[in-house]
Amino acid sequence: MQKTNPGRFFEDYELGMVIDHAVPRTVSGGERALYHALYPMRHALYSSDEFARDCGLPAGPLDDLAAFHIVFGKTVPDVSLNAVANLGYAEGRWLKPVWPGDTLRASSEVIGLKQNSNGRTGVVYVHSKGFNQNDECVMEYKRWVMLRKRDNDAPAPETVLPDLKPVLAPSDLVIPEGLDFSGYDFTLAGEPHRLGDYEIGEKIDHVDGVTIEEAEHMMATRLWQNTSKVHFDVTARPDQRLIYGGHVISMARALSFNGLANAQMIVGLNGGAHANPCLAGSTVKAWSEVLDKAETNAPGVGAIRLRLVATKGGSPFELKGADGKYLPDVLLDLDYWALMPV
Template sequence: MTKTNPGRFFEDYAIGQVIDHAVPRTVSGGERALYHALYPMRHALYSSDAFAQSCGLPGSPLDDLAAFHVVFGKTVPDVSLNAVANLGYAEGRWMTPVYAGDTLRSTSEVIGLKQNSNGKTGVVYVRTRGLNQRDEVVMEYCRWVMVRKNNLDAPAPEAVVPELKKVLTVADLTLPERLDFTGYDFTLAGEPHRWGDYEVGEQIDHVDGVTIEEAEHMMATRLWQNTAKVHFDATFRPDGQRLIYGGHVISMARALSFNGLANAQMIVGLNAGAHANPCFSGDTIKAWSEVLDKADTGLPGVGAIRLRLVATKGSAPFALKSADGKYLPEVLLDLDYWALMPK
């Protein structure tokens, strides 16, 4: 009897299938320290217990995207071990802050399947939930992945493409009940710009850039226990290059966005996301943002701001797509998210 796991292939999925992912993870201050070492993270709410307590929280949570990476990493052996590419995200919600000492696990439900016309691959849609040791949902999101077929003669399943919201409203979001920005210290946060200083349509060049290193990417991907072959095995791709984990690009771009959006503190919603082009070691990531919407939250001193975050391979800011509607080859990431900001 074979004891090793080759991973699931496209023909192994079925609509309604629920997958409980292995290996829960207890997080600590070590994850925060490593996260801040890998990315130039400086948001005050995630750096200082005292700052977080002044905003009504019991302490400084684990960075939202670090929690996302932990939850995501659990799903890889079951969802994307044999993936060609991670295609997109929708309906992402951060629902309960994660603190040191919390234990996270993940579960996914297959909500869509569609075989590609080449008969060699198909797209798998899943809704993943991350839960803590109290069985509270800390976050959930949908994603779709292109997965190889193992048996090319396996019949194509009936195509089911789920209808997912293109944009979450503030009413769809779960906001921390005790969050209070009325006493927010802008000096300690690093920038004076508040919610009212941003206008819909405004674009922000985050100026700074970071060249991706192979070693840092490998460390980050292992930290999140992401086992996807395309990130580790140079023989798995015909070009002989290891693909940089898309979450690494997301976190790097979010860190770079501090310069101009230092007060966009908590990520609470993910409307959409696309890894537009592959990223490889040696690429230099730069980032720019566009303000898409703003809304009141009802929390004291707290506004919600909807942002488009774009990561590029060092190209000029504010260029996204060509005349035919396709992403420019320099664009790596197009992420649409909601964040909370002091008013």
């Protein structure tokens, strides 16, 4: 009997399969400190317990993307250990803040399957959820992954493609209980800009850049207990280790502070594409486009929909070529909702 886990291949998945992922993770203030050391994070709600209390929360929660990475990392051994590529995200929602002391676990359901025309790979769609120690769902998202087949002669499954929302409606967003921006301190937050100061269609160059190094990337990926081979084992790729896409997401989000310091909490993930691979030595820069704005029922709290684009040196505000394909310098195209004072 084989004791080790070689990971699942495309033909190992069945529609409706539910996978409870191993190794629950108790988080502490250490995760926050290390997250802020790995990325230039400065959003005040996550940096200061006192600022968070002034906004109606009991303390500063764990950064939303840190919670995402932990839940995502739980799923990797069962979903994407043998992935060729992580293709996209949809319908991501942060449902409850994660606090130091919480224990997170994850579960995924297979919601779609499609074998590729080459017969050697296929795409698996999963709906993943993260739960705390009280069995409360703290976040959920859907993603699709291209996987190798173990046996190219294995029969193709019936193609089933899930019906995914292109964009979450404002009514789909969950506002943390007690959140109140009516007394928001713009001086401590770092910028004076509120929701009404942003126009739909406005684009913001976040100016700063960070060069990604191998050591920091691998430390971050280990922090989330992500075991995907392409991030650690240089023999798993013909060139060099691939930077975890979530590392690029967090880096770009951190850089977006310059111009979006008051986009405090991420509450919705509409979609995302890792447009081109990121390798060590790349200097990541970012720009954003305002896609929509909405009111919420929470006092002083509005929602802003943003496109966050990470590049490795391309001109800001350039995304796709005349052929409709992403330009080679574009690393990430992420569509998300954040909460901001009105």
